[in-house]
Amino acid sequence: MIIDIHGHYTTAPRALEAWRKRQIDALGDPAAAPRAGELSISDDELRETIEANQLKKMDERGIDLTIFSPRASFMAHHIGDFATSAVWSAICNELCHRVACLYPDRFAGAAMLPQSPGADPRTCVPELERCVKEYGFVAVNLSPDPSGGHWTAPPLHDRSWYPVYEKLVEFGIPAMIHVSSSCNPCFHTTGAHYLNADTTAFMQCLTSDLFADFPTLRFVIPHGGGAVPYHWGRFRGLAQELGKPPLREHLLRNIFFDTCVYHQPGIDLLTRVIPVDNVLFASEMIGAVRGIDPETGFAYDDTRRYIEAAPHLGPGDRHKIYEGNARRVYPRLDALLSSRRRPA
Numbered sequence: 001m002i003i004d005i006h007g008h009y010t011t012a013p014r015a016l017e018a019w020r021k022r023q024i025d026a027l028g029d030p031a032a033a034p035r036a037g038e039l040s041i042s043d044d045e046l047r048e049t050i051e052a053n054q055l056k057k058m059d060e061r062g063i064d065l066t067i068f069s070p071r072a073s074f075m076a077h078h079i080g081d082f083a084t085s086a087v088w089s090a091i092c093n094e095l096c097h098r099v100a101c102l103y104p105d106r107f108a109g110a111a112m113l114p115q116s117p118g119a120d121p122r123t124c125v126p127e128l129e130r131c132v133k134e135y136g137f138v139a140v141n142l143s144p145d146p147s148g149g150h151w152t153a154p155p156l157h158d159r160s161w162y163p164v165y166e167k168l169v170e171f172g173i174p175a176m177i178h179v180s181s182s183c184n185p186c187f188h189t190t191g192a193h194y195l196n197a198d199t200t201a202f203m204q205c206l207t208s209d210l211f212a213d214f215p216t217l218r219f220v221i222p223h224g225g226g227a228v229p230y231h232w233g234r235f236r237g238l239a240q241e242l243g244k245p246p247l248r249e250h251l252l253r254n255i256f257f258d259t260c261v262y263h264q265p266g267i268d269l270l271t272r273v274i275p276v277d278n279v280l281f282a283s284e285m286i287g288a289v290r291g292i293d294p295e296t297g298f299a300y301d302d303t304r305r306y307i308e309a310a311p312h313l314g315p316g317d318r319h320k321i322y323e324g325n326a327r328r329v330y331p332r333l334d335a336l337l338s339s340r341r342r343p344a
């Protein structure tokens with residue numbers, strides 16, 4: 001199987017965006033806020049947006065299944081307060097759930113959380129619980145910076161995050177550490193903020209002993225780990241100076257990187273530097289970079305080509321990257337896939 005662990009519903013019907021605009025316009029006047037029930041999207045509309053986009057590309061590229069979460073840049077936790085995020089998260093998660101129900105062999109859901117600047121992360125637990133228990137979601141996206149580029153939240157090792165981690169461990173689901181749009185003009189959302197956050201999250205874990213407290217907690221750091229693989233020597237050296245164990249021991253039992261790196265040399269570096277057991281196939285297709293690379297003639301985000309062409313990877317390595325690691329890191333996905341296998 002080829003499992004893409006990083007897909008977002010970037011092509012959701014326009015009505016979703018229109019509803020969100022009404023929600024934002026009503027921020028100063030709660031009485032004018034739209035109710036969740038006022039958003040009406042039919043199954044046919046969902047099918048149209050999926051079949052012409054994600055599913056089409058998955059078929060073209062030979063991707064069997066995508067772990068599918070709400071559009072990351074639209075999470076925009078910095079808008080409004082917890083109540084704003086709670087309604088918005090519930091709506092977006094439900095749409096991903098409906099897509100997974102329409103195409104149960106092709107999509108598995110992952111949740112966005114109703115985070116909000118200054119709100120106790122504990123407030124996200126009920127939505128997390130709902131998405132796992134009611135929807136059968138296999139992962140969540142957790143933003144280390146709900147402020148949208150101002151970094152006002154405590155680092156990921158702060159104990160205020162622990163109630164979320166306790167729930168993740170209890171359910172056996174990983175968190176993809178994923179920020180949303182930047183409202184700080186210094187940081188371009190997908191070109192700077194995302195990659196900064198990936199690097200920052202890794203360093204927050206490095207300086208702490210978070211995984212001593214949560215030995216089975218798993219984080220997936222997307223976009224190839226930001227600057228981490230490229231600067232692996234720096235991180236190893238910093239860990240050494242801080243008296244931490246070697247990174248393989250300190251972090252690589254718990255931290256995994258995806259392959260959303262949009263050129264061959266980048267994938268080659270990622271898969272040479274980071275142990276293959278810690279690399280998960282992903283494309284984040286129809287996302288940040290949607291164009292065709294004139295140097296190759298193929299879409300930048302067609303990451304399967306790079307994995308196929310990486311000269312040092314053997315069939316066993318590719319199997320781990322495409323399927324094996326995902327089934328280990330996302331045990332609820334593994335259970336879902338195993339339960340579908342018909343008895344002989």
Ligand SMILES: [Zn+2]
Nearest residue numbers: 008072178284
């Ligand atoms: Zn993403």
